[in-house]
Amino acid sequence: MSEVILSTNGLTKSFGAFKAVDGVSLEIQTGSITGLIGPNGAGKSTLFNLLTGVLKPDEGGVTLNGQDVSGLSSDKLFACGLGRTFQIPRPFARMSVLENVMLAPIGQIGETVAGPFLKRARMRSEEMHIRERALEVLDFVTLAPLADHPAGKISGGQMKLLELARVLMGNPAVILLDEPAAGVNPVLTETLISKIEELNRRGTTFLIIEHDMDFVMRHCDPVIALAEGKVVFQGTSEEALANPVLLDAYLGATVDD
Amino acid sequence: MIGVLSYLVFFATTASILAIAVLGLNLQWGNTGLFNGGVVAFFGAGAYGTLILGGPPQEGMVGGFALTYPMALLGGMAVAGVMAWIVGLLTLRLRHDYLAIATFGVAVAFENLMRNAEWLAGGAKGVRGFERPFREAIGDGFLYNLVFFVAVLLILIATYVFLERLVASPFGRLLRAIREDEEAAQSLGKSPSRVRLTAFVTGSVIMGLAGGLYGTFYAFVSPQDVLPTLTFQVWAMLIVGGAGNNRGAVFGAFLIWGAWTISGWALSRFAPVEAQLYTGSVQFILIGAVIVGMLVWRPQGLLPERLIVSQQGSNPVNKRGE
Ligand SMILES: Nc1ncnc2c1ncn2[C@@H]1O[C@H](COP(=O)(O)OP(=O)(O)O)[C@@H](O)[C@H]1O
Ligand SMILES: [Mg+2]
Numbered sequence: 001m002s003e004v005i006l007s008t009n010g011l012t013k014s015f016g017a018f019k020a021v022d023g024v025s026l027e028i029q030t031g032s033i034t035g036l037i038g039p040n041g042a043g044k045s046t047l048f049n050l051l052t053g054v055l056k057p058d059e060g061g062v063t064l065n066g067q068d069v070s071g072l073s074s075d076k077l078f079a080c081g082l083g084r085t086f087q088i089p090r091p092f093a094r095m096s097v098l099e100n101v102m103l104a105p106i107g108q109i110g111e112t113v114a115g116p117f118l119k120r121a122r123m124r125s126e127e128m129h130i131r132e133r134a135l136e137v138l139d140f141v142t143l144a145p146l147a148d149h150p151a152g153k154i155s156g157g158q159m160k161l162l163e164l165a166r167v168l169m170g171n172p173a174v175i176l177l178d179e180p181a182a183g184v185n186p187v188l189t190e191t192l193i194s195k196i197e198e199l200n201r202r203g204t205t206f207l208i209i210e211h212d213m214d215f216v217m218r219h220c221d222p223v224i225a226l227a228e229g230k231v232v233f234q235g236t237s238e239e240a241l242a243n244p245v246l247l248d249a250y251l252g253a254t255v256d257d
Numbered sequence: 258m259i260g261v262l263s264y265l266v267f268f269a270t271t272a273s274i275l276a277i278a279v280l281g282l283n284l285q286w287g288n289t290g291l292f293n294g295g296v297v298a299f300f301g302a303g304a305y306g307t308l309i310l311g312g313p314p315q316e317g318m319v320g321g322f323a324l325t326y327p328m329a330l331l332g333g334m335a336v337a338g339v340m341a342w343i344v345g346l347l348t349l350r351l352r353h354d355y356l357a358i359a360t361f362g363v364a365v366a367f368e369n370l371m372r373n374a375e376w377l378a379g380g381a382k383g384v385r386g387f388e389r390p391f392r393e394a395i396g397d398g399f400l401y402n403l404v405f406f407v408a409v410l411l412i413l414i415a416t417y418v419f420l421e422r423l424v425a426s427p428f429g430r431l432l433r434a435i436r437e438d439e440e441a442a443q444s445l446g447k448s449p450s451r452v453r454l455t456a457f458v459t460g461s462v463i464m465g466l467a468g469g470l471y472g473t474f475y476a477f478v479s480p481q482d483v484l485p486t487l488t489f490q491v492w493a494m495l496i497v498g499g500a501g502n503n504r505g506a507v508f509g510a511f512l513i514w515g516a517w518t519i520s521g522w523a524l525s526r527f528a529p530v531e532a533q534l535y536t537g538s539v540q541f542i543l544i545g546a547v548i549v550g551m552l553v554w555r556p557q558g559l560l561p562e563r564l565i566v567s568q569q570g571s572n573p574v575n576k577r578g579e
Contacts, residue, residue, distance in 0.1 A: 052444060078446035086444075092437035094501075095430070096566050102427075103434050106446035110427035113459055117419075123426065148566035166445055 004063075005030040005205050006082070006174050011050050011060035013043075020046040022229035023060070028174070033196065033206040035220025035237070037213070043229040044209045045087050048176050051207075052084045053077045065173070079106055083172035087179045087209070089159035093152025097143055100151045100162055101134040102127075104169035134169065141165045142191055157184035161192060174205045181212050193219055217241060263399050268518060269511075270406045273413045274470045276510035279494045280416055280503060281463030287500035287562065288424055289456040290436030292357040295364030296491045299337040299461040301483035303468030305371060305378055307333030308386040308478055315385070319377050326390045330469045337465025338458050345457045349450050364488060372480040383479025386472055409470055413507070416463060420503050425565065432456055486541065490517065493544045496551050499558025508560055517544070 006028040013021040021043045028034050038044050049055040051062055053074040061070035064080055072080070092100050108130070110116045110123040138144045141161040146154055151162060160180050167175055177196075181189045196206060197219070210216050216223060216237070223240040225233035233246050240246055278300055285291040293299075311329025314321030324332060340363075348359045371378040378384055395401045423429055431452055434442040439449040472478045490513065498509020520543060524536045532539070551558065 054440065054444070073443065074440075075443045075446045075448050078444060084444055086441070090438045090441035092434045092441065094437060094562065094564070095433050096564050099430055099433070099565055103430050103442070103447075104445045108427040111431055112428060113423065113455055116422055116426035116428060127427065148564070150564055170446060 003030040004028065005065060006051070006207070007063045008047075008051070009061050009063070011047065011062070012058045013046055013050055013055060014058055019229050021050060021057075024226070024229070024231055025060075026224055026231060026234065028205060028207055029222075030205055031200070031203060032222065033200050033208065033220050035216040035223040036207060036209045036226065037211070037216055037223060037240075038226035038232075042226040044226055045178055046229075047226065048084060048178055048209065051176060052082060078170055078172070081171075081173040082176070083167035083170055083174070084176040085160065085163035085167060085178055085180065087182070089156060089163055091151035091154075091159050091162055093150065095151055096148050097151050097154065097162060098131070098134055098138065098147040101138055101165050101169055102130050104166045105130055105133075106170060130169075134165075137165045137168050140168070141195060155185075155188075157188035157192075160184055161188065161195075164192070164195065168199075172204070174207065175199075177206060177208045177210075179209050179211060181210060181215050189215070259399060263402065266399070266402050266406050268514070270402070270409050270474060271471075272511045272514040273406070273409045274467050274474065275491065275494065275514055276507045277413055277416050277470070278464045278467035278491050279498070279506040279510045280413075280420055281460040281467065282491055282495050283460075283500060283503060283506040284420060284423075284432075284463065285456055285460035287495065287502070287506070288429065288432040288436065289453065289460075290353065291453060291457055291460075292353045293360050293457070293460070294357040295360035295362070295367070295488060296464055297483050297485060297487040298360070298364040298367040299341055299464040300468035300471070300487060300491075301364075301367055301371065301478070302337040302340050303333040303465030304472035304478040304482065305333075305384060305468075306336030306465065307469035308384045308472045308476075309377070312384065312387045315379075317376065318379065320384075323387075326387075326473075329387075330466070330473070333469035333472070334462045334465040337468065338462040341458045341461030342454070345454045349454060361485075361488075364483075364485060368480055368483045368485075371483060379479070381480060383477060383481075384472075386476035386478070389473060389476055405474065409474075412466070412470065416466070417503055417507065420463075424503070430565075486537075489541070489544055489548075490514075493548050493551075496548055496556075496558060499560035499562065501562025502558065502560045505558050505560030505562075509558070512559075513544070513547070516547075 004027045007026065009025050011021055011024040012019065024047060036044055046055065050057050053072050056071060061068060063069065064082055069077060069080060109119050109126050116123055135144060135147065138147055141164055143158060143161055143165060146158065154162065180192055184192065200206060208220055221237045222235060223237050224231060225246055233240060233243055278296060282293060282296055285293050307329045309320035310322050310324045310332040311326055312321050313323055344360065344363055348356050372381055374380065389405065392401060395404055431447060434447065435449050435452050443449055494509040494513045495506055497513055499505025517540060520540055521536060524539060525533060
């Protein structure tokens with residue numbers, strides 16, 4: 001068995017009396033594209049928020065690269081190599097697509113009040129560098145022609161690609177994608193999948209929440225299923241397809257939208 | 258003729274000072290999305306701070322440190338900055354509407370403190386300032402006012418250039434990202450609380466600068482100068498001019514101050530005598546109407562924020578960076 005890059009230990013989160021995530025322990029293997037499935041309201045997005053420090057767990061912890069990262073805020077986790085996208089895209093709407101991407105590198109020289117004035121030369125050369133790289137990444141996700149568009153005015157599918165581009169600027173080791181294909185036209189979905197697989201070949205680990213079972217079965221392995229906040233299945237995609245409980249509880253049930 | 262000219266210089270001096278305050282608010286609201294409902298407190302901190310630090314000792318009052326003028330002005334800005342830093346730390350976690358209420362409360366408290374603290378701020382009769390800088394060398398009258406106006410104008414230009422460079426830098430990008438979506442920015446490694454605090458303090462220091470110049474101009478400041486009206490005026494200037502656009506902020510300051518001055522004059526000239534008592538209130542209502550009308554019909558302001566695109570951004574860097 002390969003190495004574990006991200007794991008959780010009894011993660012629990014309640015909203016009032018309702019346990020959205022209930023004692024989730026799982027392990028994500030380095031270099032995998034792990035699929036996370038489960039009916040609507042199963043707690044998948046909440047689990048993402050716990051993994052990325054947006055929410056604090058009531059119980060349990062998270063380990064990234066062998067380090068206990070429980071309780072770290074999402075900005076610190078991004079610096080530790082954990083990137084994520086959102087189920088409903090969150091572009092910086094009144095900024096250009098290029099600016100959205102150029103924002104992402106952390107620890108930029110010009111990110112303080114004094115930096116732009118005291119370290120101008122260094123800031124400029126860093127800016128040129130970041131711009132070049134941002135354009136490369138935009139090219140990679142096929143958004144380069146939209147670089148100068150306001151990010152709030154591109155299509156939903158393009159926003160998902162933009163979120164991926166932003167995250168890539170931080171060179172994360174693990175990327176969590178929340179329903180990357182939902183509401184995206186098939187052409188863009190194909191683009192997205194090919195980019196994910198290319199990045200994965202270069203070593204990036206993915207954890208992907210997805211409702212499109214075809215997507216999950218073709219591109220994700222292993223597969224983890226969540227229902228009512230609990231892990232109900234963990235195994236390869238073939239095992240998932242053959243699992244009667246899963247078929248009953250989820251695959252057979254209506255796919256939400 | 259000299260009378261009209263003299264009045265124009267007086268008008269432009271006040272408008273320029275207010276424009277500096279509007280630029281400070283633009284950094285907070287236009288760029289960062291921080292709702293400061295107590296602009297006048299930071300403006301007032303600069304004004305009182307400058308006059309107390311630079312003024313001569315006065316009987317029964319703390320202060321009168323008689324610092325040299327630049328030190329007094331910088332001190333006034335520092336007072337505004339420290340006040341903003343404390344307010345910012347206390348309200349860091351507060352979202353927009355709470356920050357608005359908190360800052361509004363701070364402004365009310367500030368005015369009350371100034372009205373009551375005789376030992377510090379002279380209470381209701383205010384603080385008499387110091388001889389305006391270079392007054393003796395230049396002499397009284399029109400020439401001095403002209404020189405003072407030019408000095409204020411240069412400071413306005415310097416503030417404008419400083420902010421333009423700042424918002425075009427990665428720091429400006431960071432401010433906009435926090436304004437657009439804090440959680441997304443945080444997921445990309447940014448610390449919203451640090452950025453919010455920095456922008457809040459920097460904008461308030463700029464308001465303090467405006468206040469310091471205002472106090473210097475009149476060589477006097479009293480609780481009458483730190484009423485909530487000023488906060489509304491500065492907001493109207495920014496919203497009409499165009500939040501997120503520094504040029505719009507300056508344009509809005511001159512436009513609204515012009516409208517304010519003319520409406521005041523027109524009311525005193527043409528309104529029935531019984532109504533003249535309410536000139537201030539009528540102007541207040543007018544300014545409220547202007548804000549509401551603008552928000553309904555042209556929320557982006559007369560000079561809207563411009564998108565920073567690659568051509569604009571890359572050219573100066575390429576040209577100068579080589
Ligand atoms: N901030 C919140 N406050 C209260 N309830 C929430 C909150 N976030 C999610 N929930 C609830 O938790 C459950 C799981 O939500 P979520 O994690 O978004 O599910 P999924 O992503 O699997 O569809 C849902 O019932 C949802 O209504
Ligand atoms: Mg979800």
